[in-house]
Amino acid sequence: xxxxxDITIIGGGIIGLLTARELFNAGATVTVIEKNQLGQExxxxxxxxxxxxYPWRQAxxxxxxxxxxxxxxxxxxxxxxxxxHLDPEWTPCGLLITKNPDIxxxxxxxxxxHIAFQSAGADFFKDLDTAxxxxxxxxxxxxxxxxxxxxxxxxxxxxxGVTLIEHTELNGIALRRNRITRIDTTTGQFAVNQLIIxxxxxxxxxxxxxxxxxxxxxxxxxxxxxxxxxxxxNPDTLRTMVLDGDQYLIPxxxxxxxxxxxxxxxxxxxxxxAEARDRLSEFALKLLPALKKAPLIHHWAGLRPGTExxxxxxxxxxxxxxxxxxxxxxxxxxxxxxxxxxxxADLVLGRPTAVAPEPYQxxxxx
Numbered sequence: 001x002x003x004x005x006d007i008t009i010i011g012g013g014i015i016g017l018l019t020a021r022e023l024f025n026a027g028a029t030v031t032v033i034e035k036n037q038l039g040q041e042x043x044x045x046x047x048x049x050x051x052x053x054y055p056w057r058q059a060x061x062x063x064x065x066x067x068x069x070x071x072x073x074x075x076x077x078x079x080x081x082x083x084x085h086l087d088p089e090w091t092p093c094g095l096l097i098t099k100n101p102d103i104x105x106x107x108x109x110x111x112x113x114h115i116a117f118q119s120a121g122a123d124f125f126k127d128l129d130t131a132x133x134x135x136x137x138x139x140x141x142x143x144x145x146x147x148x149x150x151x152x153x154x155x156x157x158x159x160x161g162v163t164l165i166e167h168t169e170l171n172g173i174a175l176r177r178n179r180i181t182r183i184d185t186t187t188g189q190f191a192v193n194q195l196i197i198x199x200x201x202x203x204x205x206x207x208x209x210x211x212x213x214x215x216x217x218x219x220x221x222x223x224x225x226x227x228x229x230x231x232x233x234n235p236d237t238l239r240t241m242v243l244d245g246d247q248y249l250i251p252x253x254x255x256x257x258x259x260x261x262x263x264x265x266x267x268x269x270x271x272x273x274a275e276a277r278d279r280l281s282e283f284a285l286k287l288l289p290a291l292k293k294a295p296l297i298h299h300w301a302g303l304r305p306g307t308e309x310x311x312x313x314x315x316x317x318x319x320x321x322x323x324x325x326x327x328x329x330x331x332x333x334x335x336x337x338x339x340x341x342x343x344x345a346d347l348v349l350g351r352p353t354a355v356a357p358e359p360y361q362x363x364x365x366x
Contacts, residue, residue, distance in 0.1 A: 033190070044146060225269065235253070276301075
């Protein structure tokens with residue numbers, strides 16, 4: 001007879017993989033079930049800046065998770081390199097924010113949360129074409145190369161013996177006395193002990209399908225498309241990440257430079273558009289004229305799991321005793337991932353939490 005895992009996770013993006021790792025490290029047996037390939041949706045498509053954009057304009061609940069993730073990331077990256085020999089390219093290259101009309105709020109946020117903060121002088125702009133307004137330099141902010149991070153996490157889970165099941169879609173559940181006893185999928189039935197749904201942009205749709213009778217405590221998560229470009233530039237063309245208005249450039253270690261991104265409500269449509277390509281390309285070539293010599297090599301789109309305020313749902317379901325959710329991170333899945341996984345594991349295992357859990361509960365406004 002097959003042993004039932006302690007935890008079954010639906011969704012193999014960055015949130016599901018980090019949650020699986022956190023629970024395994026705490027001694028649980030874990031199975032991850034993904035409808036496509038692991039980490040190929042929003043986790044693969046994002047940019048990897050490890051700070052919410054203009055964090056002082058975000059809800060405090062986002063700040064709490066972001067700060068905890070900043071603490072966790074260096075050790076996570078070091079462990080993944082040591083254990084998988086795959087480098088997630090966690091790189092503290094710093095973030096330049098060129099325009100800050102709310103400079104007082106920015107300074108106060110950085111001071112309160114102990115984020116290193118400097119005014120950015122003319123040296124930062126010698127290769128950039130923009131009109132700076134109270135520019136700030138955050139020297140310790142890092143990035144992760146999300147496809148590499150997903151690859152290293154997947155390998156780490158394989159090495160640990162976590163069961164990873166791809167190309168398997170969840171069709172239904174068996175519910176008895178407010179407890180899920182099994183799930184029905186496109187590749188068969190699985191008995192479950194604890195079930196965690198981390199299905200990203202598909203989480204809201206999945207809840208409606210599985211639990212049509214429980215409308216009150218369903219997560220309000222909808223897909224938000226983001227399109228991005230990457231240029232093949234020489235290493236050191238751009239040394240830091242640059243946030244200019246609502247768009248950004250991110251330099252990878254090998255010289256590639258990402259330009260992003262759009263925010264589009266287009267249901268589950270992941271097609272790219274010429275309009276977005278032209279807009280992002282125009283932004284990138286104007287801001288960094290050196291990119292005119294760099295070929296545009298890729299243009300793609302991903303679907304972010306959007307909530308009204310960008311606050312994720314992380315918590316146990318108030319009615320179904322063995323169901324939890326860790327989803328709805330909008331643009332911040334990579335930023336908030338390690339802390340979200342830690343909080344989810346704390347709640348499932350009954351450990352003290354590093355971050356106060358109340359703002360992320362299904363019953364809280366998002």
